[in-house]
Amino acid sequence: MHDLKREFAPAQASFVDQTGRRARENHYWAPVIMSREQIDAEVERLASLPKPADGHRQSLIVHPSAREGSLGLAPGIRVSLQVLLPGESTEPMRHNATEVNFCIRGGGSTRVAGRTIGFKQYDVWNHPAFVAYSHTNDTSDVQVRLVYSNIPLLQHMEVYVCEFGVELEALPETMTMHASDDPKHRNPFGTFPIGEDGGLLMPYETLINPQVVESTPLHFPWQQVKAELDKLEALGADYVGRRLYMMYNPVTGRTNGITPNFFATMTIRPPKIVDRPHRHVSAAINYYFSGSGYSMVAGNRYEWKAGDLMLSAPGWAVHNHASYDNYVYELTIQDQPLNIYMQSLLWQESLKEPPALLGTQTGFSTNRSSAKAA
Numbered sequence: 068m069h070d071l072k073r074e075f076a077p078a079q080a081s082f083v084d085q086t087g088r089r090a091r092e093n094h095y096w097a098p099v100i101m102s103r104e105q106i107d108a109e110v111e112r113l114a115s116l117p118k119p120a121d122g123h124r125q126s127l128i129v130h131p132s133a134r135e136g137s138l139g140l141a142p143g144i145r146v147s148l149q150v151l152l153p154g155e156s157t158e159p160m161r162h163n164a165t166e167v168n169f170c171i172r173g174g175g176s177t178r179v180a181g182r183t184i185g186f187k188q189y190d191v192w193n194h195p196a197f198v199a200y201s202h203t204n205d206t207s208d209v210q211v212r213l214v215y216s217n218i219p220l221l222q223h224m225e226v227y228v229c230e231f232g233v234e235l236e237a238l239p240e241t242m243t244m245h246a247s248d249d250p251k252h253r254n255p256f257g258t259f260p261i262g263e264d265g266g267l268l269m270p271y272e273t274l275i276n277p278q279v280v281e282s283t284p285l286h287f288p289w290q291q292v293k294a295e296l297d298k299l300e301a302l303g304a305d306y307v308g309r310r311l312y313m314m315y316n317p318v319t320g321r322t323n324g325i326t327p328n329f330f331a332t333m334t335i336r337p338p339k340i341v342d343r344p345h346r347h348v349s350a351a352i353n354y355y356f357s358g359s360g361y362s363m364v365a366g367n368r369y370e371w372k373a374g375d376l377m378l379s380a381p382g383w384a385v386h387n388h389a390s391y392d393n394y395v396y397e398l399t400i401q402d403q404p405l406n407i408y409m410q411s412l413l414w415q416e417s418l419k420e421p422p423a424l425l426g427t428q429t430g431f432s433t434n435r436s437s438a439k440a441a
Contacts, residue, residue, distance in 0.1 A: 322426065
């Protein structure tokens with residue numbers, strides 16, 4: 068199909084009377100677990116395939132409730148399992164989605180936005196939108212990554228754009244141009260107040276040239292993150308919060324993300340720790356790579372172990388997690404930043420307290436300053 072000309076079938080909008088009606092109930096997605104054994108088997112299957120032309124050996128991990136055409140493990144979160152054999156690379160590509168990459172086996176390097184990130188097992192790094200990237204396996208082991216993206220949301224909006232065969236070193240021209248101090252690119256017309264409530268009128272020239280905020284890839288090496296994470300064990304059994312660190316991208320500002328859509332946290336759970344029940348409208352996906360335990364989700368118990376991937380918190384479902392006899396480490400991806408920005412992030416940290424609209428209302432606190440050391 069020609070990119071600049073499309074054929075549309077005749078269409079007509081209609082009225083749907085909602086007088087006296089209320090919004091439909093949400094279709095809640097059930098928690099699901101993709102086990103270590105299933106993941107290992109799929110890695111083996113992908114590794115056995117002939118190398119594809121673009122180098123991308125990958126499978127989507129799809130929830131049974133996912134909508135056709137926007138396949139995800141949660142409504143707005145796609146998780147793909149990607150495999151590269153030693154010596155292989157992927158064809159350079161770019162798309163208007165943002166990504167979080169997590170290496171669960173092997174290692175290698177990624178060329179993204181003009182820089183090279185060398186990574187090892189359990190390292191995390193982000194990809195900004197619409198910058199070229201390519202993965203390489205320059206090790207002797209199979210490289211396995213879990214890749215989290217907001218592609219299902221873009222596909223639901225019918226605005227996902229993907230390009231292959233792009234130049235790796237090139238940054239988008241508009242990024243360079245818009246960041247320029249060239250007076251020809253400055254808006255000469257200005258923004259001015261209107262009314263008495265603090266509102267402003269902005270000209271078209273600002274609409275098509277908003278302020279540029281540079282977004283760069285950030286690498287979070289596991290060994291460095293783990294050294295800080297392990298210190299949280301000292302908080303002891305009296306601590307009522309969760310022992311985690313967020314891998315923060317300053318470009319996300321107050322929405323606290325690694326990308327504008329997702330936060331990424333690393334958690335340590337010492338043996339026999341039980342979180343208190345809580346809930347939030349953001350969905351959470353956990354990958355457990357050490358230890359074992361269980362999750363209670365809306366009154367249902369789910370057992371998990373190292374190597375399992377779980378949709379552990381469907382939106383607004385009451386849940387909590389507990390560890391058994393060994394230390395648990397886990398990566399959690401959650402679409403909290405997007406919900407903060409949309410002013411939709413209802414969060415109930417304790418079921419004894421009312422929910423708050425985080426980012427719009429004052430949130431919650433823990434007893435960290437007074438928790439007894441282990």
